[in-house]
Amino acid sequence: MSIGIPLITLNNGVPMPQLGFGVFQVPDAETTAAVTAGLQAGYRSIDTAAIYGNEAGVGRAIAESGLARDDLFLTSKVWNSDHGYDATLRAYDVTLEKLGVDALDLYLIHWPAPGRDLYRDTWRALERIYADGRVRAIGVSNFEPAHLDRLLADAEVVPAVNQVELHPSFQNRAVVAANAAHGIATEAWSPLAQGAALGSEPVLAAAAAHGVTPAQVVLRWHLQQGRIIIPKSVTPSRIAENLDVFGFDLTADELTAIDALDIDGRTGPHPATFEG
Secondary structure, eight states, rough: OOOOEEEETTSSEEEEBBBBOOOOOOHHHHHHHHHHHHHHHHEEEEOOOGGGGGGHHHHHHHHHHHOGGGOEEEEEEEEGGGHHHHHHHHHHHHHHHHOOSSSSSEESSSSOOOTTTTTHHHHHHHHHHHTTSEEEEEEEEEEHHHHHHHHHTSSSSSSEEEEEEETBBBOHHHHHHHHHHHHHEEEEEETGGGGGTTTHHHHHHHHHHHHHHHHHHHHHHHHTTEEEOOOOSHHHHHHHHOOSSOOOOHHHHHHHHHTTOOOOOOOOOOTTTTTO
16 A cells, blocks of 8 residues: 555554645645645555545545555544534535545544534444445544543444644643553644754754754654654655655664653644634
């Protein structure tokens, strides 16, 4: 499936590329070119969402790529306003239509939106889609340990993935531990925190030692800790650079120094209060 990219085996046995291509905040008009550049560089996992408004752009790139559907791993997410059993089933059909595919590889609840108190009903819909063979794996995004516990109390399927904010300045350790306890893979969105930690001494020192960029150091830090990551760029050179992170290994001391950069520096909304 992927070209030189390690695969993570999810808890239901489905392999997922450990490094994928994200399109958050990419306008639909620019998405086709960006995804095309990503596919040409070697990415085979694409992460989008209904709220991004660019599923159609992703679909155009896929259709024009000439790649077999089985060679791609596609992820999208149901938005907060579509929580609820029936609404989620409808939202999934809309996502498939926009992407121009018959099924996704991974479908996520984008946020728990606890004020709506519908994420368990939404999960039942994802379980239905999964049971019907219309998606290869299902998961969640931005779920805190309390949300996971409540979901799992009456879930039939354990989420395969929890996609959360995670980078050197915000390592989200409690969520990572909860994911591991339940056999859920941790996927990091904003793995570079829009550059927040790239100027730190440990990252710069490692970059100099290995002859790579600070961004490549941070992406490598994620990978060596077993996380799935989805860096985003619309610049072809940066798209290729973000993929070129398999030719070096950070030392144990370098990993520890980057671990020490954690300052609870969340950049996105808090899942306990965000309703969208």
